[in-house]
Amino acid sequence: MSEQPILVTGATGKLGRLVVERLVALGRPVRVFTRRPEAAHTLFGQTVQVAAGDFGDRTSLESAVCGVGRLLLLSPISARLVTVQIAVADAAAAANVARIVKISGSDWTIEPPGNSISGAAHAAVERHLESLPMETVSLRPNAWMQVSLANTIRHAITSSQLFAANLDAGIGYIDARDIADVAVHQLLADRLRDRTLNLTGPDVVSFRQIASLIAAALKRPVAALEKPPQSVPEDGDFEHRAVAQFARLIAAGHAATTTDVVPTLLGRSPRTVTTFILEQVAPAAAVPEYQI
Numbered sequence: 578m579s580e581q582p583i584l585v586t587g588a589t590g591k592l593g594r595l596v597v598e599r600l601v602a603l604g605r606p607v608r609v610f611t612r613r614p615e616a617a618h619t620l621f622g623q624t625v626q627v628a629a630g631d632f633g634d635r636t637s638l639e640s641a642v643c644g645v646g647r648l649l650l651l652s653p654i655s656a657r658l659v660t661v662q663i664a665v666a667d668a669a670a671a672a673n674v675a676r677i678v679k680i681s682g683s684d685w686t687i688e689p690p691g692n693s694i695s696g697a698a699h700a701a702v703e704r705h706l707e708s709l710p711m712e713t714v715s716l717r718p719n720a721w722m723q724v725s726l727a728n729t730i731r732h733a734i735t736s737s738q739l740f741a742a743n744l745d746a747g748i749g750y751i752d753a754r755d756i757a758d759v760a761v762h763q764l765l766a767d768r769l770r771d772r773t774l775n776l777t778g779p780d781v782v783s784f785r786q787i788a789s790l791i792a793a794a795l796k797r798p799v800a801a802l803e804k805p806p807q808s809v810p811e812d813g814d815f816e817h818r819a820v821a822q823f824a825r826l827i828a829a830g831h832a833a834t835t836t837d838v839v840p841t842l843l844g845r846s847p848r849t850v851t852t853f854i855l856e857q858v859a860p861a862a863a864v865p866e867y868q869i
């Protein structure tokens with residue numbers, strides 16, 4: 578019998594595509610769920626099966642999970658995250674999918690409860706997964722370098738300034754490539770040992786230190802400046818409120834954590850903020866300041 582495909586939702590997004598690329602490189606059959614089949618073909622060529630569909634379309638979900646062995650469950654932050662992810666998980670359970678690896682929220686958005694609408698949504702999905710008759714694991718990555726840190730670096734390159742509500746607040750940033758490596762590990766492992774895994778990079782780095790690292794990479798000064806704490810817009814949409822809550826939690830030091838999960842599972846150190854900054858800054862560092 579041929580090997581059952583691994584289904585990846587959110588496959589065309591920032592993290593999902595890294596997971597798909599790794600599985601394909603390992604020669605694993607992959608099926609991607611997307612509203613944009615052409616985008617998936619552009620990204621992955623003919624190396625993957627494409628299941629066209631929408632999280633809100635149950636028939637397309639049922640068709641996508643048919644014959645699948647394992648599932649990478651990822652969807653964007655939204656007011657519908659719980660509904661969407663439970664619908665995908667239930668469709669997978671009905672199709673006898675053996676394992677779900679979920680991309681969850683950062684641990685500090687989930688524990689302690691009550692601080693984050695995004696964390697509460699991910700926690701509700703995690704609880705649901707634990708009630709299903711299959712192997713499940715929820716990966717809780719700390720803030721990704723490729724999202725907020727990449728924005729901070731881009732801004733510093735153009736303005737020579739870095740703003741933060743608390744310059745001494747630290748973050749145990751994780752590189753999305755390490756999250757993808759752990760996701761693939763958990764998708765392919767013979768068996769799962771944990772229900773949740775709290776993933777971080779190797780170090781806690783403060784905004785003040787990040788400004789110094791960017792300045793060193795650029796070989797010019799970067800000013801580290803405090804800005805007022807972000808207010809949480811009461812009438813904003815779910816994503817804006819969630820992001821404002823992340824900023825407040827980070828400023829209060831909640832993201833300043835590291836774990837040894839990545840080295841324990843992968844047998845190597847996680848990628849560092851210093852390396853990421855050098856990768857991002859290298860093209861800009863070659864351009865004289867007066868041209869930026």
Ligand SMILES: NC(=O)c1ccc[n+]([C@@H]2O[C@H](COP(=O)([O-])OP(=O)(O)OC[C@H]3O[C@@H](n4cnc5c(N)ncnc54)[C@H](OP(=O)(O)O)[C@@H]3O)[C@@H](O)[C@H]2O)c1
Pocket residue numbers: 586587588589590591592593610611612613616630631632633651652653654680681682683695717718719720721724725
């Ligand atoms: N950034 C961080 O620091 C961080 C930290 C911890 C956890 N997370 C979690 O990571 C997740 C976000 O991952 P990401 O940034 O990689 O996502 P992303 O880049 O925003 O990608 C979104 C993906 O979802 C798919 N999608 C959106 N709506 C869909 C729909 N209605 N039907 C089917 N597919 C749909 C899109 O596919 P198509 O457009 O092709 O249909 C796309 O592949 C969130 O759950 C977030 O809580 C992020």
